[in-house]
Amino acid sequence: MSRKQKKELCKIVAALFLFAFLMLSEKMGMFPSAFGNPWVNFLLYLCPYLLCGLPVLRKAFLGMRNRQPFDESFLMFVATVGAFATGENSEAVAVMVFYQVGEWFQSYAVGKSRKSISDLMNIVPDTANVERENGEVEEVDPEEVRIGDVLRVLPGEKIPVDGIVISGKSMIDTAALTGESVPRAAREGTELVSGCINGEGMLRIRALKEFQDSTVSRILELVENASENKSKTENFITRFARWYTPVVVFCALALAIVPSLVTGNPGVWIYRACTFLVISCPCALVISIPLAFFGGIGASSRKGILVKGSNYLELMSDVHMLVSDKTGTLTEGSFRVSEIIPAEGVPEDALLCLAAKAEEASLHPIAKSIREAWEAFCARGADEADGKYCAGRTDETFGISLGESRNIPGQGVVSVLAGEGLEKIISSDSQYQNSERQKTNPEVKQGGFVFLLGNEELLRSYGVPFEESEHEGKIVYAACLAGSGRPSYLGAILIGDRVKPHAMEALREMKRAGVKETVMLSGDREEYAKAVGRELEMDRVYAGLLPQDKVSKVEELIEELESASNDSGGTVGNAYGNRDQSSDGELCSDGTNRKAVGNGGFPQGDESEELLDKISRCLFRAAVLFNRRSRGRLCFLGDGVNDAPVLSRADVGIAMGSLGSDAAIEAADIVVMDDDLMKIPVLVRIARRTVGIAKQNIVFALFTKLLILCLGAFGFANMWLAVFADVGVAVLCILNSMRLLRG
């Protein structure tokens, strides 16, 4: 509770007591002479009214002075003055006091939810310990840390800037950023992300980034800006409030004047008009809808999901098609040798050894996987003496050394290998016995031969006779070029990519959460991509796509969703044209209001019909907004590495595993900090819940208000019920929104 809130609370409680005392004494007939006199009575009730209502009156006057009169303060001012004028003094005070109670509660609730969200995002480090050249440690503000500074991070401290560990060992708690509760190990050479909490050990780190470029600052900025990207629902409410209040004021005016002219009983009708005004306050909607989205964004960030705006949360609730990249998103993106298929007569181990040697200098992930496989093979060979291969193979077994090596992009490696062991390996094949070989092929040096390792294109370009493998997965072919120029095929190595452990489960969950179709895009060969797709039960698989193909594919899919929605439920949408344009364009734009104002707020004949028509159209649009059969949304899931264009083209682009990757954070609409696929169904659920709560609030508030408005107009509802319709509904809506923060 802030100081201001405490002060307000004191005033309200004092006013409440004073008011209760006045009411009791009047009802019990204690000071009949005082309460009997209308002026004294008025003055007595004016005390609690002014005690708590002054700020409201001030705001109402300020609004009028600034020519923006139509807000809730104005409504309250008019309503209470009207109540006083008709002699309903106690009710005027009640309205003001309870209105203030509601306002106070609102500010308290918003403050509380704001705090709980900022607590979630409490990742900002307070200080940094910089190690100076003379060895002294100085405590400074994180903003003063320069790149290259050496920092000490004590146990339990937050890592102030992104950096790399120079010395020390510890476990790092990344929960605040990723929602992941298992700490990560950090030792020399580990790159650390700011905002994480150091565990038991002390670390010395070198700053890689300044504070304002560090992950922590970027994330905070992102979350803070999130509430500025307003959702359609929020925008609808803002626009709604803009024309709603003036309309209500003129309706009330009409209610006060027209029937009293007819029936000649102005007191009753003015009282009813005031009731009408009190009920109509739009504050329940204006505050609870943004609060719901704010809560949804907060709930997601607690799970390590950063949503860049309420609009994305709203779109996410309507995702029909989940399009995912394969490598690195659904699969781990790390390769491993899954099978070795040597050509006849070539020993398996020899093939692997040659391949490993040829790829010795390469940094390509596939090369790495082959080397790893060879190392693993060597280690395993020592244990297994199964007779097929000699136990204890090592690099030296074949005595091969790597000569020159040339990388052909997109095809493979061509390298010159040499070594006496070679003869042994290939002796089984008589082709290599050709004594002429050194002379005929210039690339072949004494005691060596050219080794080809790569895809089918490479082998074809060298004219190697081979059979394309039917196997699934990436295939690396090996061949050697003997002196005669007659190349010979040595075999193939299959490279597989593991599907992420939770991928299957996550996809099933997504279907359960309401995603209708799952699509996989991949740059890999068709058979392999299809195999992974089958394994994951994807509905559709598109393979062999270049990055730019992926964009056009996503565009195609969006069009497909559009036409699907036109076919099935397009009736409402068609009746009012393209929903996106119509509902955005003129949800009873200001023109309507001005016309009504210009007419003295007393629309008659054609004018009033026109106004009614506009109102009903607006209401209809509101209905469309609710029941719209708009096209389902497409969400693209990528790792943010080279799919930025696709991320931005999709309705919602989600980047996975992006902790520390600036490019991904920049390009995506939603960023999942670690690479846990299970976060996606969680996100869909949060999104649905948020939008659900927002809609509940709209429906509940509008319905209750409409009902009591009608009752009020016909005299069945008094001020007390009106106060409930205003304050009570607002409080209930806020409480409803706050549920999101707990879940």
Add this chain to the structure above:
Amino acid sequence: MKKKFKCEIDCANCAAKVEEAVKKLEGVNDAKVNFLTQKFTLDADDGRFEDILQQAIAVGKKIEPDFSVAL
């Protein structure tokens, strides 16, 4: 130049009003008053930033007496 300040604002509607008024000031490229995060963002001409900031606060205070910016 764009700068962000902590501010105090009482309601969403007030925030929108202040935002609109500040945007109309000369030299202001963009302004945002965020009720939920209680942040005031001002994007204004570099040379006169301080001056414009003071004006913006004054205008905000005129419209909403509760508006205050922590500098």
